[in-house]
Amino acid sequence: MTIRVVVADDQDLVRAGFAMILDAQPDIEVVAEAGDGFAAVGLAREHAPDVVLLDIRMPGMDGIEAARVICAETASKVVMLTTFDHDDYLFDALRAGASGFLLKDVRRDDLVHAVRAVTSGDSLLAPSVTRTLIAAFTSGSAALPLQxxxxxxxxxxxxxxxxxxxxxxxxxxxxxxxxxxxxxxxxxxxxxxxxxxxxxxxxxxxxxxxxxxxxxxxxxx
The missing domain is CATH 1.10.10.10 (Winged helix-like DNA-binding domain superfamily/Winged helix DNA-binding domain)
Known part of the structure; x- marks a missing residue:
């Protein structure tokens, strides 16, 4: 089975680099690239990819809102891309339905593994992001609505x-x-x-x- 991916990032070099790495894999195909959230949502609707890689901070519609729409309207799995492991939008993205986070300095093999993992139903968080998540629960700042x-x-x-x-x-x-x-x-x-x-x-x-x-x-x- 070929894993179909959309890559969305407003930085051309980052987006092209991720797409090149993924397209080089025999079981992964990058079907489209987007430079902002509006385009990412449109491409997710059009191509119905297995995975959408979304930069958190993009012009127009940011990655959080794009994730919310994509997760609500499609079966695509969303993995958020962030530059900082203490990103303020961590919990909003998880509430929106994101299946995990990757830092943009992720290693090539870890990027490929992440796409395969979420496609198979697993979820992932970069280790440093996991530490941020647990620390927030420790401090009580990540209260969520599930009773x-x-x-x-x-x-x-x-x-x-x-x-x-x-x-x-x-x-x-x-x-x-x-x-x-x-x-x-x-x-x-x-x-x-x-x-x-x-x-x-x-x-x-x-x-x-x-x-x-x-x-x-x-x-x-």
Missing amino acids: ASRLAALTARETETLRLLGAGLSNAEIAAALVVSEHTVKTHVSNVLAKLALRDRVQAVIAAYETGLIHPGTRAH
């Missing part, structure tokens, strides 16, 4: 799956912890996402924190 009462919709096993997701475990690690197959874990994860109306694993991690299911520093056991 703990929403967890009542989950079965006991689904709640435990969410807790382990929040602790950063992979499907294989969750399977080992729960002594079940990876297929069963995938079913639990899918149920959690559906019942809590979450787009992907990034939002599941956030949900685990905002409902108080886990706290910064929690370790799986």
